[in-house]
Amino acid sequence: MNITESSTKSGNVAEEANSRVAFTDKKYLTTLIFVTSLFMFWGVAITMGDVLNKHFQHTLSLSRSQSAFVQFAIFGAYFVMGIPAGLFMKKFGYKKGVLLGLSLFASGSFLFIPAANNSSFAFFGVALFILGCGLSTLETVAHPFMASLGDQRSSDQRVNFAQSFNALGAIIGPAIGSYFLLRHNVAGNTDLTSVKLLYMVIGGVIAFIAVCFSFVKVPGTVEPHGSQVGASSEEFSLGSKKGLFQYSHFRWAVLAQFCNVAAQSGTWAFFINYGHEVMGFDEATAGNYMVLFMALMLAGRFIGTFLMRSIAPNKLLATFAIANVVMCLIVAQGWGWVSFSALLGINFFLSIMFPTIFSLGLKELGSHTQQASSFISMGVVGGALFPFVMGSIADHSGVAVSYYMPIICYLVVFLFGWSFYKVGENNKIN
Numbered sequence: 001m002n003i004t005e006s007s008t009k010s011g012n013v014a015e016e017a018n019s020r021v022a023f024t025d026k027k028y029l030t031t032l033i034f035v036t037s038l039f040m041f042w043g044v045a046i047t048m049g050d051v052l053n054k055h056f057q058h059t060l061s062l063s064r065s066q067s068a069f070v071q072f073a074i075f076g077a078y079f080v081m082g083i084p085a086g087l088f089m090k091k092f093g094y095k096k097g098v099l100l101g102l103s104l105f106a107s108g109s110f111l112f113i114p115a116a117n118n119s120s121f122a123f124f125g126v127a128l129f130i131l132g133c134g135l136s137t138l139e140t141v142a143h144p145f146m147a148s149l150g151d152q153r154s155s156d157q158r159v160n161f162a163q164s165f166n167a168l169g170a171i172i173g174p175a176i177g178s179y180f181l182l183r184h185n186v187a188g189n190t191d192l193t194s195v196k197l198l199y200m201v202i203g204g205v206i207a208f209i210a211v212c213f214s215f216v217k218v219p220g221t222v223e224p225h226g227s228q229v230g231a232s233s234e235e236f237s238l239g240s241k242k243g244l245f246q247y248s249h250f251r252w253a254v255l256a257q258f259c260n261v262a263a264q265s266g267t268w269a270f271f272i273n274y275g276h277e278v279m280g281f282d283e284a285t286a287g288n289y290m291v292l293f294m295a296l297m298l299a300g301r302f303i304g305t306f307l308m309r310s311i312a313p314n315k316l317l318a319t320f321a322i323a324n325v326v327m328c329l330i331v332a333q334g335w336g337w338v339s340f341s342a343l344l345g346i347n348f349f350l351s352i353m354f355p356t357i358f359s360l361g362l363k364e365l366g367s368h369t370q371q372a373s374s375f376i377s378m379g380v381v382g383g384a385l386f387p388f389v390m391g392s393i394a395d396h397s398g399v400a401v402s403y404y405m406p407i408i409c410y411l412v413v414f415l416f417g418w419s420f421y422k423v424g425e426n427n428k429i430n
Contacts, residue, residue, distance in 0.1 A: 023157060024150035027219045032149050032158075034213050038098065038142050039162045041206065042135045043169025044176070045105065047294060048202075049074050049128070050268045051177030051287060052195070053387075059190050060121050064273060064399075065391035071265050073125045075383035077132025078139070085140040086374025094148070095218050097141035102210035104134030109203030116196035127199075140377040143358050144369055156313050156359045160305040163355040167298035171291055178287030182272075244368040244375075249423050253361025254379045256416035260353045262382030263324075263406035263413075266390040267346055273399045274343060278334050293347050300351025308352075317356045318417030320349040324410045334400035343403075353413060360421045382409075 024032055053070045056062050089097035108131025115123035146162045147155040180194050245251060271293060275286030300320075307316055327349065330342035358376055365372050386405070393402040 021151050021153045023154050023161075028149040030216060031218050032146070034216055035098070035142055035145050035149070036162045036165050037209070038101075038138050039166035040169035040172075041105070041209070042138050043166040044173040045131060045135055045169075045202070046074065047170045047173030047268065047290075048177050050271065050290070051174055051181055053269050054272045054283060054287075055177075055181045055195070056121065056124070059192055059195075060119070062121070063391075064270070064394050065388060068269060068387035068391040069121070069125060070128060071269050071387040072384045073128035074132035074135065075261065075265060075380055075385075077129050078136040079378050079381035079384065081133040081136035082140060082374045082378030082380075085137040085377070086370055088137070089141050089144075089373075090370045093218075094141055094145040095213075095216070097137060098145070099210055099214060101134045101137030101141060102206055102213070104130055104137060106134070106203045106206040106210065108132070108134055109199045109206060112199035112203075113196050116192035119190065119192060136377060136380070139380070140373055143355075143377075144362065144373045147359065147362065147369075156308060156356070157305060159355045159359045160301060160308065160352060163352075164298060164301035164305065167294060167301045167351065170294040170297055174287055174290035174294060178284055178290065182283045182287045244365070244371055247365065247368075247423070249363065249421055250361050250365065250368075250372055250375075252416045252420035253357055254375050256357045256413050256420075257354070257361070257376050257379035258382035259409035259412040260350075260357055260382070261380045262386035263409035264350055264354075265383030266386040266402070266406060267343075267350070269387040270390060270394055270399050270402060271343065273394065274331075274403075275340070277399050279336070279340055289344075293344055296344055296348040297351045300348040301355075304352035304356075313352075313356050314360060314417045314421040316352060316417075317360075317421075318414050320352060321410045321414035321417060323349045325407050325414070328403050328407045328410070331403040332400055334398070339400070346406075357413070357416065360416075364423045 049070050053067045056070065057064065057067045085097065085101070088100060108127050108129070111127035111130060112124070115127050142162070143159060146158050150158060176198070180198050271290055272283060272286040275281040275289055276283055279286070281289065304316060304320075324346055327342040327346045331339050331346070333339055358373075361376050362369055362372055386409075390402040390405055393405065
């Protein structure tokens with residue numbers, strides 16, 4: 001057998017091995033179910049914030065730029081909590097990291113009760129910040145946790161699968177919020193009882209999940225993104241010999257995640273405003289369309305996970321990013337149903353971005369993986385800042401015009417997916 005034949009045979013063996021890689025192992029099933037449920041719960045919490053944004057405009061007499069503080073409090077917590085959550089996870093492990101996140105999530109929810117009793121937007125801000133710290137902790141822990149529950153060659157599929165349930169939570173959030181909060185919104189209404197009761201129930205559910213998870217025995221996990229089949233011991237050791245910020249694909253992942261969540265947060269925060277002001281829907285109807293909006297994200301997650309079986313994740317990410325540049329251009333024109341359909345389409349193409357950026361950014365980092373997860377989670381702070389920009393433009397030029405702004409973000413995501421996802425110290429656009 002000559003060298004060429006031997007090389008070809010080895011390549012075929014490696015390809016066959018990759019095609020047979022398991023999604024996860026049986027020993028991880030219970031843990032995987034619990035961790036997947038976490039993705040759904042923080043999906044509910046984040047999209048509920050978008051409903052609160054509109055609800056507080058009425059009940060607390062806020063402008064659109066002022067109500068954007070809801071997103072600032074939640075996503076700002078990601079920036080503050082990202083590194084502490086990563087350090088906590090590194091010292092105490094994934095399970096205790098999850099329990100910390102759930103405890104903060106429940107505590108923030110229960111603080112809505114005194115905030116509503118005092119009709120204080122500042123108090124709500126504190127509650128939302130603590131709740132956001134819980135969400136940040138859960139995201140920081142859950143992504144590498146999910147990646148560690150099996151072979152790393154199927155980690156992209158596991159993370160995207162779990163994020164599909166995040167999209168399910170994103171459907172449930174606005175559905176609940178529209179029913180309990182927006183349905184009775186009338187001019188001059190200042191009643192916050194529905195907010196108080198809703199978050200009291202949410203806090204109770206999350207506290208119950210925390211108690212249940214505390215009894216789950218987590219098997220030993222696989223170091224996520226530590227090495228690939230066929231990688232030499234020298235290549236694997238690079239993860240510990242090189243500093244984290246020497247990896248250009250990681251640095252770009254942080255920037256791409258910042259831009260992705262910035263665009264997502266702004267798009268979600270003013271979706272109901274767009275339906276009400278551009279399409280002429282009443283607020284409850286606009287809120288109900290947000291359920292369809294999030295259902296398209298769920299569809300995109302499942303379709304995207306399926307497409308990744310035959311299309312490289314980075315190529316699909318770049319394609320979806322360019323599609324959203326086109327969608328935003330159409331939305332900004334205010335062309336009635338054509339533009340509103342494009343607005344709905346944005347969420348379909350947003351679907352795979354967060355988990356794919358996260359997973360690509362963690363590739364081949366070895367012992368740096370948990371620290372990298374913290375920094376990529378901190379990139380979510382883009383969601384705290386961008387709604388203020390879009391809200392200010394919406395206040396002065398109209399909500400449709402504000403949708404030009406996310407185009408910049410999607411171009412950065414495109415560059416990451418097209419070229420800068422590559423593992424190495426230096427990347428160049430080909």
